[in-house]
Amino acid sequence: MPHASSPLALIGGLALIIGALAFVAVFSYLAARFDYPQVLDGEAEQVLPRLRSGGSTMRAVWALYAVLPLLLILGAGGVSAALPSSSGLMALARLFAAVGALAMCLGLMRWPSLHWELARAYESAGPESRHTLSALFRGLNLYLGNYIGEFLGEVCLAFFFALSGVAMGLDSRYPSWLGLAGALFGLLFFIGALRNITDRVQWLADINNYLLPLWMIVLGAAVIWRG
DSSP states (O other), X not given: OOOOOOHHHHHHHHHHHXXXXXXHHHHHHHHHHHOTTGGGGOOHHHHHHHHHHTHHHHHHHHHHHHHGGGHHHHHHHHHHHTOGGGXXXXXXXXXXXXXXXXXXXXXXXXXXXXXXXXXXXXXXXXXXXXXXXXXXXXXXXXXXXXXXXXXXXXXXXXXXXXXXXXXXXXXXXXXXXXXXXXXXXXXXXXXXXXXXXXXXXXXXXXXXXXXXXXXXXXXXXXXXXXX
């Protein structure tokens, strides 16, 4: 029989599930209309005109995508509330979740803001100005995208998922496989985040794009129902 959930656990679990479903919807839209995530490796002359041609809808979708990671902060609070016996461990997990979510938000927000303005300027720029804009585009992608949003964000979230899995494994109300699965997913997510250091793990990062929403739904459901 499920145990009664605290209000924060209920809200946090719902935030994880809603965030996962929204992630799938937005990711699918960008994959179909913007060739995402392959477009992240493109050059300014191909990417910026496509971004601009998407109009206000494309910009709004990117803005929505950028704020979705913030639901992980609320979700982490719910997971922590559902694991009171591991308060110290979960305090650390919440910190990692907050830093990771904010880093992802910062990295993604470049698309409806900085890149949008670059795309606007690129339309009327001359050859020399376009060369400068292209260099700025690559620099922003490398710093805000690869190393802030992806590397820092995903490494921090990997620790959150792993610590949450360990805490669940220590709580008798949850099945042992759930804690093991959480710790294992955290490890896989960490390894996938290293794709910015070595392309040998790119295949795992691609798999993690599918595992992430799946695990968020499982974790959210577990938090709501308390095992």
